[in-house]
Amino acid sequence: MNGRSIIEAQAVRKVFPGKHGVTALERVDVDIPAGRFISILGPSGCGKSTFLRCVGGIERITSGSLRVRGREVNGPPEGIGFVFQRDALLEWRNIRRNLLLPVEFARKPLAQYRDKVEELLAMTGLADFADRYPHQLSGGMRQRAAICRALIDDPDLLLMDEPFGALDAITRDQMNIELQRIWMSTRNTVLFVTHGIAEAVFLGDEVMVFSPRPGRIARTLRIDLPRPRPLSIRETKAFGDYVAEIRDLFQQMGIFKERDNAPASGNLMEGKA
């Protein structure tokens, strides 16, 4: 409807068939304008990854309507980049050739992308590792390479499925800073799935909070913090207010039950503790 919307979802429902058919998404309605960084936040198993995979055309929705750039999603749309939780690098290709994989699949001339490869590698500090193989790189470097691969053909939509979930906390902070820097130079639309509240607030123009299964969008928060945001912004009151607001929301949804004195989903709180 809206000409500037890149993703339009109406009453999207996703049921995984099987003996105990699982309803992953129930009535998801959302209109995402182009050029924004959207964090998708929710507890584990709430369907946020499923939503991302539906947008990326990996999963098919059961009912409703899901459009990317005005066109109903029916298989992976053109011009998207996808970053997976585990980097999904091809172990038998060096980093340069991993970056060029999407170009090969699109049957475009590789020569035109030589400079782009060097530029991306330089931007992510991997310039000296172009000829190395994935197993020679650390987890953080591998994930940087995976992000470079997703950016190789300048996608206007970048889908990221808990891309830093497997990294340690310090590497994760570094990656957050870098991703922000990269995004400020590309300004494409990013859907960033995470279960870290601090990470979602730090990176997002908006945070879409999913409810526990079946996944619905419980609330969308605008994050009005100036960019570039330094890591120290996490100690500011404004940042803390956003985090507190989301935590309250999670509490209302019954995700945190502090009364029981249970070690309430500690992983959801990382970066804040």
Next chain:
Amino acid sequence: MKGARHAHAIAAGSLSGLLFLIAWEVLGRWLEVKPVVLPLPTQILAEIIDAHDWYLDHSLFTLMTTLAGFALSVVLGVLIAAILVSSRLFERYLYPLIVALNNVPKVAIAPLFVIWMGTGTEPKIAIAFLIAVFAIIVDTVHGLRSVPPDVADLAHVLRGSWWQVFTKVNLPCALPSILSGMKIAISLALVGAIVGEFVSSQRGLGYVIMSAQGMFDTVRVFAALFILSALGLLLYAAVVWMEARFTAWRPAKEE
């Protein structure tokens, strides 16, 4: 590192092989074993050197049959495996059939191939192929199934054609498995070639063994066996070399 370890293994293997032959020679001489029962290694080597042209001709015949059967088993085995994993229906109904067929003693089928294909080279290649192909199929299916889900999703998102996904993602993923299947298949192909020559042949090392046996020429049987062992080792080493070459990207295995 890798090369040094290989060289070390080869040196150790050669040394124990040599010690075995020396022990055989010494014990044979000491116990005065008759050559018709067990000839001495020196007698066997002398026989090979004596008639080296004749042995070379038969060895080449067996080698060609083995390589042809092996090549066919790799090409068709990978193809069959690719078809098997391409659909759940095939995998569910065809794969058990292939596993069942694998349990039929293939040596027992060999005479059938002579009926079908005559006494030329073709039935020998067919038997070598049949014995070797299952190792390729089983390991390739295993390899193709081991494509990580994230990598499969990536290939999907990149909108590749079936052929692109197969050649650029699935096949390289399966390559280490295919190569370990090839290591088994090469030895089996040699067995198949010999079995084919046993059944009916006028050429090849299998024929040499059968004809020498008829004349109680034990030295000649052992000469053929020596050459066969060397051939088997050489072929196996060639596949190991290929494996090292094509999986150089893999991290060095901890031992």
